[in-house]
Amino acid sequence: MQRQHSNRRGAVVAAAVLVGVGACGSGDGGGDAGGPAGDGTLTIATVSNADAERMQELSEHFAAGHPDVDLEWVTFEENELRQRVTTDIATDAGQFDVVMLGTYEVPIWAEREWLVPLDSLPDEYAVDDLLPSIREALSYEGTPHALPFYGESAFTMYRTDLFDQAGLEMPEAPTWEFLKEAAATLGEQGDAAGICLRGKPGWGENVAFLTAMANSHGGSWFDMDWTPQFDTEPWQTTIADYVALGEYAPPGAEENGYAENLELFAAGECAIWVDSTAAASYISDPDQSEVADSVGFALAPDAGQGKRSNWLWAWALAVPESSAQHEDALAFVAWATSSEYTELVAQEYGWLQAPPGTRTSLYENPDYQQAAPFAGLALESIETADPANPTDNEVPYTGIQYVGIPEFQSIGTAVGGRFSLALAGDITVDEALTESQWVTDQVIERTRFIEE
Known part of the structure; x- marks a missing residue:
């Protein structure tokens, strides 16, 4: 327990410092x-x-x-x-x-x-x-x-050859449940890891992926009173599924961000990857990708809550x-x-x-x-992303894979560290969520006090 307490304080201190940087110069026009x-x-x-x-x-x-x-x-x-x-x-x-x-x-x-x-x-x-x-x-x-x-935006990229070998068919509009099952099946084949995941801590790295994923499960960062929502069922499901998917990710997934996963997928090390539509040109280029001739594309997954995880x-x-x-x-x-x-x-x-x-x-x-050939699906993903309504709940902010407030850069960095530790197995899902709830609440309350 002492270790957890120390980590929480360190995360909050780092977050508070960055909040201060974000607040300076406000309104003076530079x-x-x-x-x-x-x-x-x-x-x-x-x-x-x-x-x-x-x-x-x-x-x-x-x-x-x-x-x-x-x-x-x-x-x-x-x-x-x-x-x-x-x-x-x-x-x-x-x-x-x-x-x-x-x-x-x-x-x-x-x-x-x-x-x-x-x-x-x-x-x-x-x-x-x-x-x-x-x-x-x-x-x-x-x-x-x-x-x-x-x-x-974001969509699902996958290896058509590995899917064929496993007797699987990727739906045009997959669910997270299907991807979990497919990652498990493909991971057992041994030809490649079942799925690539963003695990590197950062508000633009693992937190971007997880925020969009939580949206699709009906989750949100805050309710209309700016109360953090990490203690709710959608976030519990999101992080539990994330950690479960990590069992079929390449070793050291907690250190992999977008750039690392791009190289892993292009090298044939992953069977599935949910990430940026901008990656498609690289992994489809035979001069840069070893799997260019066996890549398929589908929409970003959903969880039956009315929102996909495309940002x-x-x-x-x-x-x-x-x-x-x-x-x-x-x-x-x-x-x-x-x-x-x-x-x-x-x-x-x-x-x-x-x-x-x-x-x-x-x-x-x-x-x-x-x-x-992926252009139409990428455009559809961009055009259907709705930052003003990121989840099926009413929220006081805009942004799909982030929250459009100055404090998010620091909060997201702190929370991303907790989720990366959970992916690595260093803390439990419950610990990650409890600590994320605490650090987010502390920074938001601190900001309110400064504004008042």
């Missing part, structure tokens, strides 16, 4: 005063993934049209990117001129006037071509404050108010998210690698449809 003087160099902070690497490789095309602008790239693993960019913008440090961020941050930071509004895009940018749900998620009070680099997300590019080089930074953001950039990617790497989930015109393009 401004150019805190940033460095413009020197002709744009410092661009991005997540470390294949799409961002391609952007860096292709940036010579932007540089050719902007000879007076030098580009400096800083890439981070997903969790570190969020921490570094959040700290930089909240403290008005001005280290970055262009930042990659997601649908979670944009409305929160836009309300605090930390991001430059994108209200004067040229006609040729074709802002109306952006998928409506993605455009809305990156807007505040009707004005875009970031532009989508790529967008995604809505976009990695987007924005310009911090603290940057001293707004004009050049805005030009870069518009270039990297334009339809012309999409065509450039297609020319250099093929249509399969075109940034997905951003523009209607991409999904109407016959070349893309032919290269990406």
